Amino acid sequence: MNPVSAGTGPADPARAEAPADPGPADPHAEPVVLALGSNLGDRARTLAAAVRALADLPGFDLTGVSPAFESAAVKPSGVDETAPRYLNSVVAGRYTGTPQALLDAVNRIEADHGRERAERWGDRTLDIDIIVFGTLEVSDARLTIPHPLAHERDFVLAPWLELDPEAVIPGRGPVLALLADLHPTVTPYREIGGSR
Template sequence: MTETPNPHIVDADTLTGEMRPIRRAVLSLGSNLGDRLASLQGAVEAIADTPDVWVTAASPVYETTPVNCPPGSDNFLNAVLLIDTTLAANRLMDRALAIEDAFDRERSEVPNSPRTLDVDLIVVGDRRSNDDHLRLPHPRAAERAFVLKPWFDVEPDAVLPERGPIAELLADLGTDGLVHRDDLSLDVG
């Protein structure tokens, strides 16, 4: 893993005096089982309640056709959160997994099986990781309109490291299978 945090933005840990950089992170949320909107809103609240994490924006909510899911899978609700955090990427990943577990996420050997909640780290600053536990930037984000479109809505000039501007990636990919649900929204507090 490598990172080059912005040396001009730091946060002092009040207990140790340790200086930790504040990084922008992008999290993708999804649900296609149970009360999908309640699961997404619960994830927003759990993330916002995490020490050293500040939610700065939530995208509009999209209903999306399942991608590479088992036959008969229900549509997803998807959204993206922008956060600022001083947490290390692996600690943020652990928190994302704990939030999924709190919403009764059942893990299956079947890829992309239905789930009550999915919280994916897309980028964490300019961190790079290719560990089994943590892959950054998310290896399939550039192929997923349900990540790119909501992200574009809240940060249109964003760049997916190693892949390019999300506006260009989204233009190439298209938005088939996505429906903006203007009747649904997430409250960030």
């Protein structure tokens, strides 16, 4: 089974006008899954803009965008019902660069959307985490892949499962089984996307 098997989810409406035949897939591209989150500002608009920025990224071929899910903010001290609620979505694609180059790119997209880093798990306009990068395992000062907390976050697993019912986190197991073990905190929101 393909550990990521991206591309089975709904297409991004923002790309509906793209040419129908994108040509053959790059054999060197790795299937990647990214988790997007926002709890400040116009969250749906920000997530849609982030999806478009990813689609425009050189070397990134967008293959799927999940519906958005809403949930209360998880803080280091636990669920904070007083904080602005999050919208989360998951994006699948194929990427030809290195994981570090993808991290640089997503950090730039976050910065372009006003992301500020003040406190751990602080409220944010946009967060983009790299969840998996093919079957690669990375552990260096800047990057841990698979994302070390993805398996325990239903705000990551629930949208990902919608996109890919066969998804697996290398070393952790099927997303379906991981999600079944969690107390559900998310509620469906709606499709993100929108026009440019």
